[in-house]
Amino acid sequence: MLSERRLQVLRAIVQDYVGTEEPVGSKALTERHSLGVSPATVRNDMAALEDEGYIAQPHTSAGRIPTDKGYRLFVDKLAGVKPMTAPERRAIQNFLEGAVDLDDVVARTVRLLAQLTRQVAVVQYPSLTRSTVRHVELLSLAPARLMLVLITDTGRVEQRVVDCPAPFGEASLADLRARLNSRVANRRFADVPSLVEDLAEAFEHEDRGTVSMVLSTLLETLVEENEERLMIGGTANLTRFGHDFPLVIRPVLEALEEQVVLLKLLGEAKDPGVTVRIGHENAHEGLNSTSVVSVGYGSGGEAVAKLGVVGPTRMDYPGTMGAVRAVARYVGQILAES
């Protein structure tokens, strides 16, 4: 077990390294933090921390830098979440309140997060599967062609074109529209399948093909996880990553373009609070030298989607976590109001 002072030494190393971006040595440490002991003592502590794998030295006779394990300990035990200041809170709220629709909310959130944390921001659109249905609309495009429009309580809209096996009259259309809405309006997406399964039976034989095709399209739309959209921003902040550019930044850019990867990344965050994944804790290889700070947000008590930032493992964790948490909270409020 590490003594109290050694933990302080680790904390000091992390803070200094995050600040200066350079390996930190024993002498500099004692000068900048009043630890009350001499450099020699700190050296012993450092040797111990290195044995335990919390810090490492890039080359012999250079200062130490924290390892992923070191950051992990720092985040878990040594640092809290730094709350936003009052002016910052006001700025967040003002900025988000100007949004006109869902796209705008998400876009503003991304900008905001990127600016606050000076890192790459990722915001997932409110997920379909955890939302409720506000309305289902059916439009006739051609005699045997319908458009299905699904509107969620979070303001999201999905549409699909349905090619019918047989022409479908206006009366049947109105009937189906009414029945559908009476069954599913204000219900959770997860419940929809069981609510509509016997709906085709209420129709004439000739219409059943079309009805069941509409229903299956609807269910597809609900389930389709590919459709989990997200928005990213602040990629220009990647330039502040480090000196050894292209090699580090390239896989990150690639990962950011793979929506699947990002969604999985955000999805891994299970806790109710802010989740931090550091370096190699990220499954995706390209992100092995980055950390991901994420959190769920939602209009009610429940989280409907995630948002977060991606940055170098050498990041200001308390500040970033504070910003992410605050933004999530305010976005939730905005969504609840609209």
Place this chain on the structure above:
Amino acid sequence: MLSERRLQVLRAIVQDYVGTEEPVGSKALTERHSLGVSPATVRNDMAALEDEGYIAQPHTSAGRIPTDKGYRLFVDKLAGVKPMTAPERRAIQNFLEGAVDLDDVVARTVRLLAQLTRQVAVVQYPSLTRSTVRHVELLSLAPARLMLVLITDTGRVEQRVVDCPAPFGEASLADLRARLNSRVANRRFADVPSLVEDLAEAFEHEDRGTVSMVLSTLLETLVEENEERLMIGGTANLTRFGHDFPLVIRPVLEALEEQVVLLKLLGEAKDPGVTVRIGHENAHEGLNSTSVVSVGYGSGGEAVAKLGVVGPTRMDYPGTMGAVRAVARYVGQILAES
């Protein structure tokens, strides 16, 4: 006026520089291209080309590299558009045909362009103002709250919430919906304002407030240029930009995040064919060392939006122009079919 051979020298310089990414000297030129003259002659030609501002040398006694003006001449006079090969065409078509909806078409187009050109791809969603209306839908969310959904012939859907000054009955709603659609369905967006201006007069006095509010919301939605969305991809290709990374890449990333900038960029392309803007020809400062190759695409004969790529001025212009043109053509086809 430049002699034929000097133009050939310029062409050779551009080709070699694009290939090797290194300043090209007189000797290397004569070896790799059979110009039929000696290096000394080429040197004279180069001196002339440099006087005219078509090429420059990074430092004394290094090879030459093309200037923006040199690339311009190359694109205008010395190089054609390299057509795609048959297998490439097939691949493009196959890849795009799998798309399920408009978002998917755009997403696939971006990926495709980025892959083909190995550069950053930008695709604008089919613009509202040049499309036609397929359908307008009105839904009642609450007694005094409506949702307006606008569906375009290109499959794009826009929605707006309208807070009414007074409750609006189901009958009025159906009436308004029917009248609206009979007037604007299949009409061009540009024509809509004049088609609906007197619509409020057909309603009872108590409903007029709501109707005119719906109409103005509709018009706003049509006009709103902020809503011109676009999608970008292939940013990982920025890593292939050059050696002096961060300084060049940062402003580009920043520009790419400014939708306004990008839209303006694409908007500048006026020709019916492929447009190329080289280096300083781009108004935006951050893009002074990039070239933009763009073209309009559309479902019918008319262009409804633009797409293009952003890359280093040192790019394979014929190939890039060919890829951009081909992709635009096939996207147009796909949109026309759906």
Place this chain on the structure above:
DNA sequence: TGCTGGCACTCGCACGCGCAGAGTGCCAGG
């Protein structure tokens, strides 16, 4: 037992130097 000062040692890095190689401009001759 744990902290401290001292000391020798190890590297990485910046600096200066010299050298090779590529490329140029110019000139005289065909």
Place this chain on the structure above:
DNA sequence: CCTGGCACTCTGCGCGTGCGAGTGCCAGCA
């Protein structure tokens, strides 16, 4: 107008050197 030759000018690279930061270890002290 083209060509071969020649002198010149850079850049980039490899090498050796000195400096400084930082370490590990050890003996002494509370």
